[in-house]
Amino acid sequence: MTDFKPLEKKLTGLENKLKKYRELLLANLVMVGEIPAPTFNEDKRVQFILNRFDEAGLTDSSIDDHGNGIGVLSGKEGKDSILLNAHADTIFSQKTDHTMQVSSDSITGAGVADNSLGLAVLATLPYILEDLDIELKKDLVLFAGVKSLGRGNLEGIRFFLENNPFKISDAICIEGIQLGRLSYSSIGMLRGEITCTVPESYDWSRFGDASAILTLNEVINKINDIRLPKRPRTSIVMGSIVGGTSFNTIARDATLGFEVRSESQEVVEDTGSTIGDIVHEVSSKTGDQVELDIFARRSPGGIPYAHPLNECARSVMESLDIEPRLAPSTSELSALIDEDIPALTLGITVGERTFKTNETIQIDPIFKGLAQLIGIILAVDGGYCE
Template sequence: MKTKFSNIDEILKQLPKLPEKLAGIQETLLANLIMLSEIPAPTFEEAARVELLLQRMVECGLHNVSIDEAGNGVGIIPGKNAKRNILLVAHADSVYSGKVDHALSVLADEIVGPGVADNSLGMAVLATLPNILEMLEIKLDANLVLLSSTKGLGRGNLDGLRFFMDNNKLPFEAGICVEGEKLGRLSYAAEGMFRGHIACRIPEELDWQRAGQNSAIIALNDVINRMLEIPIPRRPRTSIVFGAVRGGKSYNVMATRSTLRFEVRSEDAGMVQSIRERVEDIIADAAASHNAEFEFIVVSSREPGGIDVGHPLVKNCRQVMETLGVQPTIRPSMSEVSELIARGLPAVTIGITEASNLHDLNETIRIKPIYTGLAQLLAMLLAIDGGFCNEPE
């Protein structure tokens, strides 16, 4: 395949036939996907999956592979110019513990199993990319740094990626974050966010005569109702999402403990902080009203930011998708791209294939669209490598 281009249009002309060529790597890709998927990797316990990824990279002939102190897996595909670097990231962790059966079911055009889309497929792409570049005889000018980041989800709060960026000495020109789903996804901005966990505890020695008037469920319900009364502006776009509520043991036992998980998002950092302070005030008042103990923990947070819609990286990404017949779906992200953007690195998140039943045990991806997703990834790497995604000086 031609690897020296004068402009983005020359890359776009190569795209129509590329998915068919990439289908030739199916056996290797699916083997990597199955092996990586079947290793449990809940947040903070990604080591075994990362080690397998690096093993596969070594088998591909990569020598610059390592695991850092945060457990991140790093492999480097050397380019012609040692001073140039492109970062490709896929998070290693999933939402499923080792107690879940991680076996996949491979059907005619689908693969089913927990975490296969988020983000085993992203990991499999990292593992297979050296084979893909070799098959297509592509030699980039820049070094391609493959990063499998840990501690990305929930309480992990992107700590793995943050550690890597804090300690990395390589200058990057741009970054691409790879997610298994959804083909057409294009994220280049992040909303301000915090995820909160509220735990309520009522003393067990509470007078039985008041059992019907008070419990951890009633106290927490009061907090929820008052949070629902917080004024939410249409501009800046802001939302409160109530994700999970738990409490109680049985029909006739007073609930002494309850918990709430929720998320606040806004385009404005000041609005996020204002809602957080309001939630703290509501909790303090509810604690006094219900003779309850409350604990409020901010599990993770993000600052709003992004690159402009007119940035060459974004514009070229849209052109690549449209040339492949993929409709771009623009949406802000709370994932790895938010951290890269916050550090001033132009970056986007893209998805590889179509998926359904996300975060269910029967999470499903389609096989055929994967090759279109890989074609868009290769086109973007070539565009960055060619210097076509740099802002004019």
């Protein structure tokens, strides 16, 4: 890596300079955060981001055939591009109250951390770079991706990567939290649902014998009995369970949402196959309809710890007194890895109660997170990461 000192000088005092954009950033955050955007229904939020790109003077902004929002901040040379990605969807439904509650030091609201803040940064960055008189050599492609979470299975960014005209040299994925997050690799993953349904023909005179929840519980017990290796590190996360309608009614259906995660793709596939066997066994034994639906997969991979982009990111963090938190990811980073694009995922601020309607982020650390992001963009643009 080349001498980092010239870039360190540019980072000196940058955090304080960025505080002047507090009101603009928070206004963008509140406005975009109060637009519901469950996966497959992100169009209104993407249109808001496109309007912001247009107001910032980005002449080359558009919505592609998959619904992704794209804005291009042209560089002086434009031979290749830096991709800046923030997913537009959230886990919350249209019916959820999306009101953002702003205090002097924090903002609370559904999806504010995941990923309304990331989108707000995307919308505000063109204003910041212009006002700070920062002109890049490379094009900066600002990407608000759709269909990222859950059953979306990264469809938005995968479509973009397969069809875009840009020569992308490096990419950065922006997440609202946590500041210090530095993800440069993806683990193997398999995500799915197991649904149990008691058939219409069941003999209901057998008091207490039938319950989709009890059948699903048998599936869960058998999954818990699967022997997982310690090396490569592997886990099964049973993240959600839904079933039944009331206290005094036997549950006719129940659904388990789960993920298999491992450093080994072979272990992921073997574990998924074992879960499939369990589902068939329990279905045959109970007579209930038990079905397995696998709707998302990830392959392990990423850039090395010593990759220049990774080294640059750690150097920028060190200069800003940010302690890197190294952790693998199963987000958009994995789609970039699949295309052999050097990429990182970063967090912007600190927060708590993630994935709950009272999700909260702290305001003051945002500016250090912004300085970190701009610093890494400048490092890539300046050739420090080659």
